[in-house]
Amino acid sequence: MIFEPFRPFLASDFQVKFATQTWERRCAGALRRRVFCEEQGLFGGDDRDGIDEVAIPIVAVSMLGLLADDVVGTVRVHEAEPGVWWGSRLAVAEEYRKVGALGAALIRLAVSSAHARGCTRFLAHVQAQNGLLFRRLHWHIVEEKELHGRPHYLMQADLAHYPPIHDAETGLRAFPRSAARKAA
Template sequence: MLCIDDLCEMADAYAPVEYLVREAAQQWERDEAMALRRAVFCIEQGIFARDDRDAIDDHARLLVAMSCNAGMPDQVVGTVRIHRGEAEDEWWGSRLAVHPAFRSQGHLGATLIRLAVSRANALGCETFLAQVQMQNVPLFRKLGWRMLEETRVHGRPHARMQADLAWYPPCHDPVSGFVTRAKVMA
């Protein structure tokens, strides 16, 4: 009897065509998000020595971008966290990270930012802020953010930026989240 593997070979360079961006709903999603943050902020960028976790993680909402295989999430490839600031209606986004192999796929950073602000907007946010690495300022400006001031965070240049909430309708269903498609490669 013939097997599908006898008739069809898998592509050598498989790339997901779809990504699900949502609030982390399962433990494996949270675990992979934290591993990705360590890889980006500790190993790749060298900002932290061993771990980037801090007290904010105890109460932050963790959002994830996951590649999908046959419509099902299978790997966390991006993450960001959101949390309340000092004022009840002030929210912050931080620790935005996308796996290097997926940075040119599906606008993942932009979609994570969109969900972060939209989710906070649904939770009563009146002001959404972030400390943005300088190389990412153009992306945030395209997404309706304005720079408030230049600053340094962990010894590196950043911009304190504020989102224009009019660009971000409230997201009341963060577990369903958003789906984004991969860029078509020519």
């Protein structure tokens, strides 16, 4: 008997939150290495830097019912000076990039949680190919530059579109698969 090939299971429910568990931080680091070192070749071996010592890691955790399964997205935020926050190292696992709103949910929690902590200006260096996503999410280009041998934009979020989220340890739920199916 020959079985038809089937697609691997992809979760359709996600919790986007501050990484509060050791396994979440470990998996976020592994995902960043896969995306920035192995896939994109931006860094050799590891992408960690001094910002990791002060940054708050945020994760998108795939959910199986009520149970956390895996980290499928991550970003980090940090306050560089009073009121000025930065987001960096936004990464979504390859198999979840077509799911839909995971990147947007990570960005939303990053900016909104910083806003709740006194952010008056939120910035990020964004790879040029991701500029459209950020513009759709109410960011504007401040400057074009080259980083790590690739074109980037220095972008700033419009905080008026990011109301403060005070409970970022719990975060928000994202259910992007049904929306992605409707769009397909």
